[in-house]
Amino acid sequence: MPRQKQTQALLIRPIKPKRDRKALVRVAKGLPEWFDHEDIDEIEEDLLGDDGFVAEWERQRVGCVTVGIPAEVPAPQRAEITWLFVERGMHGKGVGKALLAAAEAFVLQKLGEGAELMVWTLADEAEPACYASTRAFYRGQGFQDWYVDRSDLQIWKYPRLFMKKML
Numbered sequence: 001m002p003r004q005k006q007t008q009a010l011l012i013r014p015i016k017p018k019r020d021r022k023a024l025v026r027v028a029k030g031l032p033e034w035f036d037h038e039d040i041d042e043i044e045e046d047l048l049g050d051d052g053f054v055a056e057w058e059r060q061r062v063g064c065v066t067v068g069i070p071a072e073v074p075a076p077q078r079a080e081i082t083w084l085f086v087e088r089g090m091h092g093k094g095v096g097k098a099l100l101a102a103a104e105a106f107v108l109q110k111l112g113e114g115a116e117l118m119v120w121t122l123a124d125e126a127e128p129a130c131y132a133s134t135r136a137f138y139r140g141q142g143f144q145d146w147y148v149d150r151s152d153l154q155i156w157k158y159p160r161l162f163m164k165k166m167l
């Protein structure tokens with residue numbers, strides 16, 4: 001993992017699952033427009049299994065990013081952002097960007113130049129309006145729209161936009 005990075009009051013450091021999970025789940029629960037009960041359960045699980053980084057602002061945990069690196073041969077140089085969220089009151093202050101930068105540096109270190117980082121979120125045509133800011137964030141950070149998956153709506157509930165970025 002890259003060394004921890006500190007700019008004034010913001011500290012980005014690797015997740016320590018046992019120590020951080022409770023506080024991070026609390027942050028996710030504060031974003032009910034984005035995350036329902038099932039999402040919260042998955043977040044709890046992924047916080048234990050995935051690599052990731054925590055953002056601390058004045059020693060409070062205010063967000064995190066988790067990264068999954070699939071072991072399968074077909075995608076040897078692809079990693080996925082599994083979760084990224086920042087406490088509501090801290091949106092727009094650069095925390096999400098700092099977390100994403102840490103995740104990208106981690107993936108580059110693990111997979112090397114030319115690695116792809118993917119993420120999926122809800123598609124433009126999906127109902128929840130709050131995801132417009134999520135798409136704007138990823139597009140602003142250099143992610144390109146890849147494809148829209150409209151299958152398995154009984155599982156995913158909404159069409160999903162897959163995005164990717166070459167590192």
Ligand SMILES: CC(C)(COP(=O)(O)OP(=O)(O)OC[C@H]1O[C@@H](n2cnc3c(N)ncnc32)[C@H](O)[C@@H]1OP(=O)(O)O)[C@@H](O)C(=O)NCCC(=O)NCCS
Pocket residue numbers: 031034082083084085086087090091092093094095096097098121132133134136137140
């Ligand atoms: C998406 C999210 C992680 C971004 O984190 P953040 O700390 O608010 O974002 P930052 O302040 O670091 O970066 C904001 C950047 O995105 C852009 N951005 C953010 N919201 C935007 C919006 N609604 N419209 C246009 N641009 C937007 C900003 O312009 C800024 O780029 P700039 O610095 O080049 O101007 C955060 O808002 C969040 O937790 N949202 C809810 C959960 C979520 O959507 N998670 C992702 C899916 S799992």
